[in-house]
Amino acid sequence: MSHNTFGHLFRLTTWGESHGPAIGCVIDGCPAGIPITLQEIQNYLDKRRPGQSRFTTQRQEPDQVRILSGTFENENTGELVTTGHPISLIIDNVDQRSKDYSDIKSKYRPGHADWSYQKKYGIRDYRGGGRSSARETAMRVAAGAIARKVVPGIKIRGALVQIGNLEIDRANWDWNEVDQNPFFSPDKSSVQPWSDYLDGIRKSGSSIGAVIEVVADGVPAGLGAPVYGKLDQDIAAAMMSINAVKGVEIGAGFASAKLTGEENADEIRIDKNGNPEFLSNNAGGVLAGVSSGQPIVARFVVKPTSSILTPRKTIDEDGKETEIMTKGRHDPCVGIRAVPVGEAMMALAIADHYLRHRGQMGEK
Amino acid sequence: MSHNTFGHLFRLTTWGESHGPAIGCVIDGCPAGIPITLQEIQNYLDKRRPGQSRFTTQRQEPDQVRILSGTFENENTGELVTTGHPISLIIDNVDQRSKDYSDIKSKYRPGHADWSYQKKYGIRDYRGGGRSSARETAMRVAAGAIARKVVPGIKIRGALVQIGNLEIDRANWDWNEVDQNPFFSPDKSSVQPWSDYLDGIRKSGSSIGAVIEVVADGVPAGLGAPVYGKLDQDIAAAMMSINAVKGVEIGAGFASAKLTGEENADEIRIDKNGNPEFLSNNAGGVLAGVSSGQPIVARFVVKPTSSILTPRKTIDEDGKETEIMTKGRHDPCVGIRAVPVGEAMMALAIADHYLRHRGQMGEK
């Protein structure tokens, strides 16, 4: 994990700016012989695609992905399988409407990369955020679609569990509900209040934060490595690398500050089939950095979009005080579209650890 | 960052088990010519050392560190400086009292590494937790003492801000208070209530979680790299790699879910000296993964120690249901001793990024 590459054995390298000709990625280290279809990658991309409801940005990005390398088509069946070589994916940028950047070109937008990139690189690509654009996350989603297939039997699902002050009622949790509403909410009863609340945010040109929960079922026990290759450490890094994420927690997370040792202990019994069964999952599926076989549960928080219609105080490149307001299309709650991205990052972290564990310990 | 190594250019590799002859580490990539003294490393270790109050484990570990390589003594002044070669540090284990492990040897202690290590390695070193022991963190603290000196002008300080339900009053924050009480609390008014509360926990053989805040001042703008080498991503990984940590946040952290874009924006003005000044620090000093020059602020939560005197349900290696209770010395709130460890991990993450940034962009 360094610069623009995530992972050790299953490695994702992404490239591209929001306003260049294309964005893309290279997936290296994928096992050979895994059947994939372009459509299943596209399906995940479509979940992340903007403009699908009034609660996400109205920008239009068809996000049609193409595979440039790393697969082989069976000449009899037409099936695509991975070859074990680098998989290159590309998405052309089509919505590069010529825009007037004169207002933001020399001002530092609070909460954006403008200031810190300028300090780092001494140069600033002011067009659409350049490399800091959330558009990069499309490639994470595409790569995640392949990563999911690397670990047999895993299922990774995400959901939005909080917008502003409005949390879901966990008693209503229903995974089937998640794809039935524009918020990826697992709680049907949250949909109307969230719609009303977000309409207000949207109409006022404001934005609001959110919390996403990602659960990985079927992860085999034994993934992760002490003491700087912990599975939850790498999941934390994975989530924190997503744009606008300001915190991440595993299992009981920050609530464990308030738990006693007795409350926190995930006790073990033998279930009726004679198998070990944990009576709770405060650990979130990770013990001492290694998966226990319980579901992996991670949560992360996405700050409100910095692009809002209310002017904020800032300075310009000449050190003059000024104000800035971001015109144009934006996400009132960018956390919504972070759900498929969080799923993808979970898949990438687990796939990498699956291969790393198999490397060290074999297929016992 | 993989297995037992943290960092890319400033690399820490640790080794050793709690009940072996010694623990140690190798620091690779440290710049040459940095003056260090054994005493300053020891000073940080002494902060972490157990047995300094009734609120930490009564185990006695003098934790005397020795330098085995990587330094050169000026023959005139007697001063030690780093040579740019690997720095090997070692601490002998002295409190390896012969212990009766018969009770825990074949049982899986909830919350410990017993279960997941067994699944991973097919072997379990039941003595004192083996590699999963928090004793490993001593080497982080020692290495952190050197990492702090790599970045000119930085100051890294940590504090305990919450035990159970009891949070500090931030209005009372006083860094000078931190070393004046057994909790590393920055709020004098918290000391008595925390003492009373923890006495209760301790006497009942229970344990409780805690939240630690670490602040790095003087970090130059420009450290960190998009998109998988973000500074906050690596800080999150650093904190999450600490034993018993279940969550980490930067700046406003999870509270940013409830903020609007207007509230969250860290506005910028020009101060009376003509320098840019941020009016708030919800970002925690990191914008788009790159340091802004503001203080870096991170928080992490430490779960309650799993070793408690109340029996918990578990199973043994033969799949039989049983109970377990951990006798002997333990930390009622292991979060206290995590404060110097959190500082060290912050130092390690920043030192690594300082060198990485200098590598890419030079010393502009």
Add this chain to the structure above:
Amino acid sequence: MSHNTFGHLFRLTTWGESHGPAIGCVIDGCPAGIPITLQEIQNYLDKRRPGQSRFTTQRQEPDQVRILSGTFENENTGELVTTGHPISLIIDNVDQRSKDYSDIKSKYRPGHADWSYQKKYGIRDYRGGGRSSARETAMRVAAGAIARKVVPGIKIRGALVQIGNLEIDRANWDWNEVDQNPFFSPDKSSVQPWSDYLDGIRKSGSSIGAVIEVVADGVPAGLGAPVYGKLDQDIAAAMMSINAVKGVEIGAGFASAKLTGEENADEIRIDKNGNPEFLSNNAGGVLAGVSSGQPIVARFVVKPTSSILTPRKTIDEDGKETEIMTKGRHDPCVGIRAVPVGEAMMALAIADHYLRHRGQMGEK
């Protein structure tokens, strides 16, 4: 350096197969602000391009490179500079003539990847060698064009010094000659005998090996790191990663087996300008893995192309004995086109070490 990525701080990741739609690469970690032009990248590619004389394959690959990300165009001057973000380069494959693979599809060609890839991946992309095609080296050359600009003042040049039994006369060495003949020979007197010899090889459908020498002038002293990050170690890895390379040496290389300590010592004097001056360069510019400031001199050997018109004994996928002959266009001496590739790999290795050294030690 793992799988399809070369380098640590200046990192090249390549992708693509010879018979897919395109090949490409991602360069990560390049400093920001370096001016580049598409033309200068193209110029190096043109040196490597096949079909420029009768001594290289007659395949036609225009190898027009495009930049997809990582640069920014100055709107006033039109100049391109790097942004510090991943540079994505792509070359479309145009000469994918529909070919009859029926003969080679199920046979293992001696000296090719057929056998070992099949064993590794359980799948074989028989079209044109797939990932093992030397076409991949085009991206090395393109990336090398950028790497050269990372280290101020360096000059990297390569030359062919041996074909079969015919070595150049080093007394005739003239760098200006290298681009004046189809062999990149620095010795004008070698051109006619090499032409005659290679015509014979070519007409008989045979092939022959060669030795390439690459020299880097102006490399600052201090690059490289003990003991597993030695500059010559990474140059050796760089050269050995090129297709068909079977050996690499630095300075006196294998000849140093025959030298005494007295002969081998590169003695030092003060020159007339008062600067240190080495009286010889048996070390090849690297002492104990670290550059000395002398020119870096590396040599590598390229085996004869395995594609020849004389049938060779082999077996097929069913374990039946058979013979194989490679029809079509091929390089009688693939070592010729390896010259610009060797230059590029030298540039990549040095650029990476330049950034790594600057990271550890700053710009002293």
Add this chain to the structure above:
Amino acid sequence: MSHNTFGHLFRLTTWGESHGPAIGCVIDGCPAGIPITLQEIQNYLDKRRPGQSRFTTQRQEPDQVRILSGTFENENTGELVTTGHPISLIIDNVDQRSKDYSDIKSKYRPGHADWSYQKKYGIRDYRGGGRSSARETAMRVAAGAIARKVVPGIKIRGALVQIGNLEIDRANWDWNEVDQNPFFSPDKSSVQPWSDYLDGIRKSGSSIGAVIEVVADGVPAGLGAPVYGKLDQDIAAAMMSINAVKGVEIGAGFASAKLTGEENADEIRIDKNGNPEFLSNNAGGVLAGVSSGQPIVARFVVKPTSSILTPRKTIDEDGKETEIMTKGRHDPCVGIRAVPVGEAMMALAIADHYLRHRGQMGEK
């Protein structure tokens, strides 16, 4: 592979200077459950140990290795097995005789690290070469003893094949001879001429280069990865990282420059047992960077020791011209002791690739 760490999944990190209190290493990523004994590690160290004949340095280093972590003793059988955690090995330095460095302290010894380390680090540990001492290779040998056990069925053996102008007669090759003479020569007939020749070198205080060949039998097909993780690339890096090595080759190596495609092709037949059989091994067991199942054959050249009794011209730190002569004990042909080191590096490279391949492709 960076700085002081070799390998990706099976990782060796070494530390220590020749004149510090100890040298050591940490092996990370070793599979759990591998039985090892201290004695088998010691046996390999004893092969490398100096002072065993008049042809190596007379320094006395008992080189007794201790294991500080990463193993678990079966309480019933007393057997040691690896735990999957970092294995820390240490050797105390005992022959640190107080020496007079006044003569070399300010002079740059040709061929040593003095000059390049000074340029790199701005500091020089003049005592015994510091980190550049070949003493570091003891840890490679110790780690190699463990690496050999990671890959089932492999056998790695090395031999000296050339001293100065004197090459072995390959017709006489007998592996059983290697441990019967002080040169690790596989050719009994070479022993007397080499003894006579080296006695001359030794008595005149001179030194001479040598070539070592290392062969790995039983390496499974499929190890290595295109295009920058080639097995031969990493073997080349492994060998080149050894002190004083100036060149490395695989299979036919530099001789392949003179071969035609017909001569070079390793033809394949079916042997009498119905198994594929290569008729030659010009490839040295590696095709397109991936092992073929044939023996891996590598050769490397070791330059003559730079420490000789004849004065050589050099300069001192003040830029004054002077001469230097290295008094004291030295190796007339340091290549001899490089044989077990070369074996160890081969083992480390293969073990790492074995785990990497198993990670990507499983245990098919």
